[in-house]
Amino acid sequence: MIEVAVSKRVGAFSLEAEISGGGFVCVAGRNGSGKTTLLRSIAGLTRSDGYVKVDGGDVSKLPPERRSIVMVTPASPMLHLDVDSHIMWGAKQSGVPVSGDRVKEIKSSLGIDFGGQVRRLSLGMKERVSLATALLSGRRVILVDEAFANLHDKEAFMVVYKGLAKKAGADVVFSSLDSSDGRMADHLFIIEDGKTKAAS
Amino acid sequence: MVSVVILLVPILVLLYYGLGPLESPEGLSGAVLRSIALTLVSSALSVVVGALLFTPLAYYLARSKDRVSEALVDIPVSVPHPIIGVALLILDSPETPTGQFLLKVGINFYNTLLGLVAALVIMSAPIYVKSMQQYFEARDTSPEDFARGLGVGRLRTLYSVVLPDSMGGLATASLLSMSRAMSEFGSISIIAYYVLQYPFYGVSAASVTIFSLFSGAIPGGLNAAVTASAAMILVALPIALAGHFLRRKEND
Numbered sequence: 471m472i473e474v475a476v477s478k479r480v481g482a483f484s485l486e487a488e489i490s491g492g493g494f495v496c497v498a499g500r501n502g503s504g505k506t507t508l509l510r511s512i513a514g515l516t517r518s519d520g521y522v523k524v525d526g527g528d529v530s531k532l533p534p535e536r537r538s539i540v541m542v543t544p545a546s547p548m549l550h551l552d553v554d555s556h557i558m559w560g561a562k563q564s565g566v567p568v569s570g571d572r573v574k575e576i577k578s579s580l581g582i583d584f585g586g587q588v589r590r591l592s593l594g595m596k597e598r599v600s601l602a603t604a605l606l607s608g609r610r611v612i613l614v615d616e617a618f619a620n621l622h623d624k625e626a627f628m629v630v631y632k633g634l635a636k637k638a639g640a641d642v643v644f645s646s647l648d649s650s651d652g653r654m655a656d657h658l659f660i661i662e663d664g665k666t667k668a669a670s
Numbered sequence: 671m672v673s674v675v676i677l678l679v680p681i682l683v684l685l686y687y688g689l690g691p692l693e694s695p696e697g698l699s700g701a702v703l704r705s706i707a708l709t710l711v712s713s714a715l716s717v718v719v720g721a722l723l724f725t726p727l728a729y730y731l732a733r734s735k736d737r738v739s740e741a742l743v744d745i746p747v748s749v750p751h752p753i754i755g756v757a758l759l760i761l762d763s764p765e766t767p768t769g770q771f772l773l774k775v776g777i778n779f780y781n782t783l784l785g786l787v788a789a790l791v792i793m794s795a796p797i798y799v800k801s802m803q804q805y806f807e808a809r810d811t812s813p814e815d816f817a818r819g820l821g822v823g824r825l826r827t828l829y830s831v832v833l834p835d836s837m838g839g840l841a842t843a844s845l846l847s848m849s850r851a852m853s854e855f856g857s858i859s860i861i862a863y864y865v866l867q868y869p870f871y872g873v874s875a876a877s878v879t880i881f882s883l884f885s886g887a888i889p890g891g892l893n894a895a896v897t898a899s900a901a902m903i904l905v906a907l908p909i910a911l912a913g914h915f916l917r918r919k920e921n922d
Contacts, residue, residue, distance in 0.1 A: 515815050533818070540819030545812035550834040560820035600816065607820050 472611055472641055476511045476520035485511070485518070485664040491657035492641045494632045498649035498669075499661035505645035508661065509613045512643065513541040524610050538610040542617045546600040549589040553577075556588050556599050560607025568606050576602045579630055581623065594620045601631060605638055614644035618651070628654045681903055688900025696883070696890035697897020705879035705898075706905055708870045712783065713851035716790035717844045720798045723791070725840075728799045729828050732806035740803075747796045751856025754792050758785060758861045779861055786862035786875065790851040798847035805839035806832070838916060845913030852906050855881065876902045 471492040478485045485504045489497060499505050510516035514534040521530045522537070529537040540560070548556060554573055561568040577583070580598045584591060588599055597617045604612045612635060621627045632654065635642045644651075649669070652658030658669040688697065696702075731740050746754055762779040763769040772778070779785030809832070817831045818824070833840070855877035864874050874882065880902065882888045884895035 510815075513815070513819055515818070533823075534815070535818045535821050535823050537819075538821075541815055543812050543816075545810050546816035548813045548817065548831050548835070563817075563821045603816075603820070609819065609821075613819075 471525055472512070472643065473523040473526075474508075474512055474521070476508065476518040476522065478507060478511060478516065478518035480507065483507075483664060487511075487661060487664065487666040489643070489657075489659045489666055489668075493636065493656035494628075494654065495641065495643040495657045495659070496649075496652040496655035497643060497645045497659045497661055497666070498647070498652055499645075500647065503661045504664040505661055506615055507664075508666075509541055509615050509643065509645060512611075513537065513539050513613055515541065539613060540604045540607060540609040540611070541613040541615060542597070542600045542604050543615045544593060544597055544617050544620060546617070547588050547591075547596040549587075551588055553582065553585050553588060553591070553599055557582075557602045557606060560603045560609070564608045566606070566608040572606070576606060576634070579634060580627070594622065597621065598627075605631075605634055605640065608638075610640060612640050612642045614642060616645055616647070618644060619646070625654070684896060684899045684903060688896040688898075688903075692893045692896045694890065694893035694897045696894035697899075698901060699890075699894075701873070701888070702876075702879060702883075702894075702898045702901065704870065704873045705876045706902060708786075708865060708873045709852050709876040709902070710905070711870075712786045712790055712875065713794070713848045715783075715787045716794055716851045717798070717848045719787065719791050720795045720847055721840065721844060724795050724799050725802060725833070726825065726828060728802035728843075729806050729832065731799065732803045733811075733824075743796050743799050746792045751793060751854065752860055753857075754789060755857035755860025758789055758792075758857070781862050781864050781866045783862075783865050783867055783870065786858055786865060789857040789861050790854055793854045793857055794847040794851040797850045798843050801843035801846050802839060805836065805843065809836075809839075842913055842916040845909055845916065849906060849910040849913055852902075852909070853877065 473490040475488045487508045511518035659666045660669050758779050814827050817827045880898050883890035
């Protein structure tokens with residue numbers, strides 16, 4: 471369960487956003503509506519006023535590495551690693567044991583059919599690897615900033631990811647330009663000019 | 671184009687006269703070649719020390735936008751370079767408390783390889799820091815943000831995520847700062863005019879040797895100084911050009 475009420479002013483743009491919910495949460499809005507600023511505020515990567523609570527605990531004053539919140543973007547992959555090392559990297563940092571079989575299972579579920587250097591993967595495959603890494607990391611919340619958008623099987627992938635995240639005990643907050651992605655979500659928030667409103 | 675030629679005139683003049691009409695055997699003597707070797711070794715060492723000590727600073731400056739520290743980093747190259755030599759001399763003088771302490775623990779800068787490298791680190795590190803800072807600023811921070819979300823602190827992110835993917839930036843910054851170190855004269859002529867240690871016993875850095883040839887402190891005169899300068903240019907030029915082209919490649 472994540473509860474967020476944050477505000478931030480960047481030049482003429484003002485973010486005043488509130489979202490709450492668990493499971494699969496969609497934040498939909500047009501380019502420049504404030505989706506990325508909101509997700510970065512939740513992750514602690516952008517300073518903002520207000521609060522971010524994870525399971526009732528306020529993490530607003532904690533640095534990004536101590537919030538149990540990971541943010542995935544299309545540019546997230548650590549290119550110097552190979553695919554398997556990358557997928558296990560987050561779990562290794564958290565001390566979460568991950569077996570080789572579990573890595574194989576996740577790769578197969580998320581359509582990752584490559585084992586070489588992450589640098590050599592296509593954009594969509596890199597995103598799958600980052601999302602798999604986040605999933606196995608044991609983080610409580612996974613923020614996905616338009617990282618589903620470049621997948622050819624976006625809808626099927628989201629269904630699978632939703633199931634895997636639930637199994638891993640992680641809430642997912644994903645941003646999208648397309649509000650129809652909200653039908654996959656447990657909660658949908660529309661963001662417009664930095665202001666959110668709950669749509670479902 | 672004319673401006674480039676104006677800048678290159680001193681180099682071209684030295685190459686032409688040093689390897690042509692004014693060529694002198696003393697300018698390519700064993701002593702000169704040893705001084706070039708010392709310059710290469712001490713400059714390379716200063717780059718290694720500089721990279722170890724100052725890469726985290728460059729990363730901090732790139733990510734924090736701390737303008738005060740950024741301005742402070744430029745100070746060593748903004749003051750007359752002999753001042754740094756004098757400062758090291760005072761720092762390590764038996765007449766000062768700092769010097770008494772350093773000498774007691776075996777740290778002696780005066781006419782040692784350690785002193786030479788210390789001066790070169792101070793004089794070349796600002797170039798290294800600037801170059802690495804620009805490189806880090808140009809990098810997308812998404813992988814770092816991702817790593818921090820996965821529970822890794824800022825410093826470990828630098829070593830486990832940023833640096834393994836920054837070999838080009840490291841090589842460029844190292845070559846540029848090595849070029850700077852190889853050209854240093856002012857500070858090292860005070861703190862380490864000679865190195866009095868094996869395997870460079872009695873050897874001066876190339877810039878100091880060229881000055882000594884020119885001034886007559888060692889036999890050779892102007893012709894030997896010009897020839898030694900040309901030899902030094904031939905050694906230094908590929909390093910400077912490699913640093914420059916690597917940087918251009920990074921930016922493209």
